[in-house]
Amino acid sequence: MNLPAHGRRVLVSGASRGLGRAVARAFAANGDRVAVHYGSRADEARETLDSLDGTGHALVSGDLADPAQAARVADTAAEALGGLDVLVNNAAVNLPHPPATTPYEEWVALWQRHVSVNLLGTAYLSHLAARRMIESGRGGRIVNIGSRGAFRGEPDHPAYGATKAAVHALGQSLALALAPHGIAVASVAPGFFATERVAPRLAGPEGDAIRAQSPFGRVGTAEEIAAAVLWLASPTAEWASGTVLDLNGASHLRT
Incomplete structure (x- = not known):
């Protein structure tokens, strides 16, 4: 398969700020063209787009929990970029719901939201991107953003930890299924890292x-x-397909 090192067509979900923004910038600095996806933060997504090196980038929006909107996101990105070579599944929700204190109705709603966005949204986009990569004959890459919490547990965010574990498993299944088409699939499992969202926690008493x-x-x-x-x-990195790469500064070691 003829996957280039530069000039690729890249869709980054959840790229309005934080890690998604950093990922979009990394690809743009590499000479790739990036579709910046956002759900609701249009102004911040525009800031991401405006900060990218190079030209030919695009802005796409949609709720990935909705299969029809996920399809429109993939269609819009592929049309704007002329195809898709790389998908980075970064979009996710992470809302607190400690089981001992969360009312049942809220517990149910939050589990449904986490599953819909973190797992199903990732599955939808992965299928949509993979089919385009197969049709292009160029191969491709899918990289999922998982979490250290999938392994060590998330007592106040159990749905987040569970859905990220499922994302890791999904990535490994896709790695097996898509390798014959020249598509490598891998995941990263970050520990705690600094973003705008967690800045108050790092500056506060628990920092x-x-x-x-x-x-x-x-x-x-x-x-x-x-x-x-x-x-x-x-x-x-094709030979890394199927891996879950720990990126946590030795804060959690798997055996």
């Missing part, structure tokens, strides 16, 4: 305890995670 989770005495950066995603999407 030191969060940093102490890693023997490096710090949290990760979105740019570090994005660099790993960029490598997994590269032509030289």
Whole structure:
């Protein structure tokens, strides 16, 4: 398969800020063209788009929990870029719902939302992108953003941890199914890393305890995670297909 190292057509879901923005910037700096997806943060997504190196990028919107909207996102991105070579499944929700204190109705609604966005949205986009990659004959890459929480547990966010574990499993199933078509699929499992969303926690009373989770005495950066995603999407990373790459500064070691 003839997957280029630069000039690829890349769809990054949930790219309005945080890790999605860092991933979009990494691909653009590599010479790729990027479709910046967002759900509701249009202004922030526009800021991401405007910050990208190069030209030919696009903005796409839609609720990935809705199969019809997910299809429109993939169609719009492929039309704007002239196809799809790389999909980064970054869009996710992570809302607290500790089981001991969350009312049942809220518990049910939050589980449904996490499954719909984190797992089903990832499955929808992966299918839509993979079919386009197969039709192009160029192969491709799918990289999923998972989580350390899939392995060590998330007591206040159990649906998040469970859906990220499912995303890891989905990625491995797709890696087996899509390899004959030259499509490599891998996941990253980040630990705690700094973004705008978690900045108040890092600056507050629990900041030191969060940093102490890693023997490096710090949290990760979105740019570090994005660099790993960029490598997994590269032509030289095909043999990493099926992997779940831990990126947590030795804060959680799997055996």
